[in-house]
Amino acid sequence: MPSSSDALTPKTLSGFFFDLYDDAPRPLRMLIAARPYVCPYDKLVSFVPQGATVLDFGCGTGTFLAVLAAIGRLRHGTGCDVSPAPLAAARAAAARIGAADRLDFAPIKDVGSAPEGPFDVVAMVDVLHHIPPADRAQAIAAAARRTAPGGVFIYKDMTDRPLWRRFAHSLDDLVFSHELVRQVRQGEVEAWAAQSGLHLEHTEYIPRLVYGHQLRVFRKQ
Template sequence: MARGAARVIAQYREPGAGARAYLHLRWAVCPFDRLLPFIPREGRLLDVGCGSGLWLTYLALERPGLVLHGIDADARKLALAATSQAGKPVLRQGSADDLPEGTFDCITILDVLYVLPDEVKAKVLQGCYRALSDGGAIVVKELDTSPTWKFAPAAFEELLAVRAVKMTHGGRLHFQSLDDLSRAMSAAGFVDVEATRIDRGYLHPHVVVRALKPRPT
């Protein structure tokens, strides 16, 4: 994992000490490699809430056949993402509410929904549904609310990241159980919703939910 982090973070042009520390921390706590099996090898992929672009940088190295796009509300993090030399994704400041329809073959959302109230989550998922091509996949990575011994310290860390360290924008946190997240994705219109735990060996209760936008019948 350390070797992988060095390879990915080396793609950034001279990040400051604070940015470098943040990138290493993000890499250490998120199992990016366990998300790869859920990602296609070709097509147009959008990362919603792409932040510093660490996931996009990793994808550029591991999935060179993808055309990468990222969107985020935080201009500061987008500026850091733009310094990555891997893949040169198309980056845009904005939200998932105004994405072009039927544009992407895959959309990823990693550790973003927990900072959004339920009604905003629903709008984001609906926006992603519209932006996907027919048969396209959405891959959502979040923290499950169980087991409690993993969730409680992880939730406290995220609270610090949002309110104290301000690494993440947001106010109150809105974690969902795995079942509730799966239901929210079904309510947005997605089908074949499948949830997988990817937290073995990690202190955080990482889960990934993959679903499809149905093709017209």
């Protein structure tokens, strides 16, 4: 792994993940290795300050925290997920890069039961569209409560526009998650974040292959 986030590329990250998760079942290992070509990790890590404490909501197999630990960006990371199965792979990956003392992973029943913190950085990457629409505002509020004053909330999810990209996202979730999801509409997260004392500092649309991503970075007042 490059020591600088500036040198991270989808190809570099894919190779890193393929080696890191070598004890995972091969189909899962291949999916993890392919993810950097879809998810813009290279964009996300740049918003994590050096020596930060990080909470990753819906961490899955812990890939985002593994990247941050590998490049020496974080002081401590906590990952949580409602699915406990991927967390075993996350813990194994943390041990393999010598970061077991810096990375913790815990199962939760919902975002409200996540560790309280506060944390310098709270991340919610490709999570909100899996949460029922009626509960999404509360999920953003839960993330805001766990963000330290002056800290950063990183939100990334699939775009709902244009329709052909939205269809690609929905098909992807139906195939791999066996779930028919409703994408988060543009403007909703910004409104919920503002109500929770978060100030929008960065907004970016990131196209990757047939997918589109909406990145929002907020600062806790």
